[in-house]
Amino acid sequence: MRVTVRLFARLRDLAGTGELQREVPAPATVSSVWQALADEMPALRAYEHTMSVAVNADYCRMTTPVHDGDDVAFLPPVSGG
Amino acid sequence: MAVSAAPLDLAELTAAVTADTTADGAVTSFAGLVRQENQGRRVSYLDYEAYEPLAVRALERICAEVRTAWPAARVGVHHRIGRLELGEASIVIVAAAPHRADAFAACRYVIERVKQIVPIWKHEHFEGGDVWLEGNTADPDDEAARLAAHRIACG
Numbered sequence: 001m002r003v004t005v006r007l008f009a010r011l012r013d014l015a016g017t018g019e020l021q022r023e024v025p026a027p028a029t030v031s032s033v034w035q036a037l038a039d040e041m042p043a044l045r046a047y048e049h050t051m052s053v054a055v056n057a058d059y060c061r062m063t064t065p066v067h068d069g070d071d072v073a074f075l076p077p078v079s080g081g
Numbered sequence: 082m083a084v085s086a087a088p089l090d091l092a093e094l095t096a097a098v099t100a101d102t103t104a105d106g107a108v109t110s111f112a113g114l115v116r117q118e119n120q121g122r123r124v125s126y127l128d129y130e131a132y133e134p135l136a137v138r139a140l141e142r143i144c145a146e147v148r149t150a151w152p153a154a155r156v157g158v159h160h161r162i163g164r165l166e167l168g169e170a171s172i173v174i175v176a177a178a179p180h181r182a183d184a185f186a187a188c189r190y191v192i193e194r195v196k197q198i199v200p201i202w203k204h205e206h207f208e209g210g211d212v213w214l215e216g217n218t219a220d221p222d223d224e225a226a227r228l229a230a231h232r233i234a235c236g
Contacts, residue, residue: 008132009202010213052200052219057134059198059221073132079214080129080136080160080201081113081172081192 001026001068003033007044009076011051014043024066030055031062033072050077082140084131084201086163089170098157098175105177107184111192113172115165119214122207129162129171132200136160139199142221146194147176147187150231154178154187160201171203190234197226 005020012018024033030053038045054073055064066072091110099105115127140158147156156176165171172195176188195201198221203214220226 006132008200009130009204010215012130013213050215050218054132054135054200057132057138059135059139059219073135075132075200075219076202076213077215077217078196078198078200078219079203079216080131080199081196 001028003028003066003069004071005033005037006071006073008073011044011047011074011076015041026068028066029062030060030064030066030072033066034062034074037074044074047074047076051075052078082137082144082157083159084133084136084140084162085159086161089159089161089173091170091173091175094157094159094173094175098155099177104153104179105184106179107181108175108177109181109184109188110176111172111174111188112170113192115167115169115171117167119205119207122205122209124167125206125208126167127165127171128204128206129160129165130202130204131160131162133162135200139219139221140195143191143194143198146227147190150190151178151183151187153180154183156187156191158191158195160195160199162201186234186236190230193230193233194227197223197230
């Protein structure tokens, strides 16, 4: 199945892009999408314990299931205001 | 609730929040500005990035929390994104309520929660380099964080 991965702020800088398409084996979770991405780009791993995650623009957990066509976002600690 | 690249207009937001009622006895507002100094660095400008659909949802969630905590209060909030020069407003918040205690508290609560859970990031450009600022790990379900914001809001 195919998912869209979105990266923001420094994660986007580290990856060199804010949006990627990735094939992942089903059944998938946010965690399995992340592990594949971090294997591909080890520099991202520094954020594993401080980032937030979202599926289809809703906050979720690493254990949240991911389906074909979903939008999976990885978010560094926020600094708005 | 809005996230946009357009310059912020406090008067316009105030008019929107206070329209259609004469029940308000108090209106408070907060504007966050781009400061020239941060952690000893001389700031040149800030570039704000947002995950816009989730940022709007997070702002809506904060407003719902305000309605629960201060049922008589109403709030509006606009956050700007893109490049902001020194002195420009990055966020404006307006809170209106029949009494000042609720208006002050709701306004303070919104800015504290924005800093906790809204997916927006500052990319600081300073003399000699640039850095992504990173604050809180956003978790809207973190009750301890929400209660901390509520305590700060109530002084």
